[in-house]
Amino acid sequence: MDNNTMRIAVNYNKLSKRLKDDYHYTTGEVLHTVWGLIGCKPEVKEAFVKWFNDGIEPRLIIEGVTWSQLVNERGLNPYNAFLTINFLMKDPSTGFALLPRNIGRMESVRVDELRPDLKKYVEEHRKEHELPEPPVDDNGDISL
Amino acid sequence: MIIETVLGGLLLYAAIEGGLAVIQWGYSASKRYFTKHKYPELFQDVQLSDKDKEMIEKCRELLKETFPEGIEARIKDMSADERMALIRELIEKCNAIYDLDITKINFMSAYEIGGATCGCYQSKDNSITLNIDLISFSDPTAMGIIINTIFHEMRHAQQYRAITTEGYSFGTDEQAKAWAINFSHYIRAEVDMMLYQLQTVEADANRVADEITKELKIKEE
Incomplete structure (x- = not known):
């Protein structure tokens, strides 16, 4: 890596704290977001790191939709907006069909609420659905 | 050496x-x-059962009875209170078709419920909450959104009942397993708006509500 190549990394503890404190994310939701960011297109990752570390507003745009519009007009939190605009870039036909859809709200269901046979089934499959912790370097940074 | x-x-x-x-x-x-x-078990495309298809057909009939000339023709001279009464009546009739017993219906402003949120089902008190701002406008398109939301949220109530209650009339074995897995790892819209909509329980609720309302006329000619 030469001196002009930007390091695409953020501090994991700082990111986790901001997600939990500012937007009440659970640990599982932090992991979902982190792995989502790791899977983003390079230009989205770069914009995220610049925004997160230096407060630079992203200039991401796809078919007339900008990151700023997703935040200011659609009401998404900034992290959600990065994941959303990345999806629109990767799969615009699906993404733009979903974008205007109305939002409902559901809650998670605790395993102890499930009927007994399903409780057993979910517990057996739990490990398959839990995201691993991302690799963190000695500085506490995760490389996106 | x-x-x-x-x-x-x-x-x-x-x-x-x-x-x-x-x-x-x-x-x-x-x-x-x-x-x-991306943990595919949360994004399963589970087919509708024959019982679901029967339910959808009955709901379509109910909508034809309730809005014989379309939404605009029915609500244009109604006050907001009358529109809310109409919605309560619709939900009561849907209870029989969906095999549910939702009696608590709340109306909240966009500020209280969340600006982009149309409605929600809450399992803790078996209630449905709807965005009153969409009802307050004398706008048939907004009312159409609310009607779609009702069928969507009632489907969530069915999903919840199917995974928590043995012997419930809806939910095949395949559906119940897919729903149970998803609900134990539910993706909130506030966290990831795209994957929220693609997850099993949301895609299923959208499909049911869209099938029921697809022929519902919104505006007068």
């Missing part, structure tokens, strides 16, 4: 490099796995 030291050093170097390569491979593999698969 010197040769042994050099050889030892080379072996140590190779071991370290090999170890780092394995770690890097593991990280890349898990990164590829996540980005490619």
Whole structure:
């Protein structure tokens, strides 16, 4: 890596704290977001790191939709907006069909609420659905 | 002695490099796995059952009875209170078709419920909450959104009943398993708006509500 190549990394503890404190994310939701960011297109990752570390507003745009519009007009939190605009870039036909859809709200269901046979089934499959912790370097940074 | 030291050093170097390569491979593999698969069990395309299709047909009939000339024709001279009464009546009639018993219906402003939220089902008190701002406008398109939301949220109530209550009339074995897995790892719209909509329980609720309302006329000619 030469001196002009930007390091695409953020501090994991700082990111986790901001997600939990500012937007009440659970640990599982932090992991979902982190792995989502790791899977983003390079230009989205770069914009995220610049925004997160230096407060630079992203200039991401796809078919007339900008990151700023997703935040200011659609009401998404900034992290959600990065994941959303990345999806629109990767799969615009699906993404733009979903974008205007109305939002409902559901809650998670605790395993102890499930009927007994399903409780057993979910517990057996739990490990398959839990995201691993991302690799963190000695500085506490995760490389996106 | 010197040769042994050099050889030892080379072996140590190779071991370290090999170890780092394995770690890097593991990280890349898990990164590829996540980005490619994204825990597919949360995004299952479970088919509607015959009972679901029967329910959808009955709901379509109910909508034809309730809005014989379309939404605009029915609500244009109604006050907001009358529109809310109409919605309560619709939900009561849907209870029989959906095999539910939702009696608590709340109306909240966009500020209280969340600006982009049309409605929600809450399992803790078996209630449905709807965005009153969409009802307050004398706008048939907004009313159409609310009607779609009713069928969507009642489907969530069915999903919840199916995974928590033995012997419930809806939910095949395949559906119940897929719903149970998803609800125990539910993706909130506030966290990831796209994957929220694609997850099993939301895609299913959208499909049911869209099938029921697809022929509902919104505006007068």
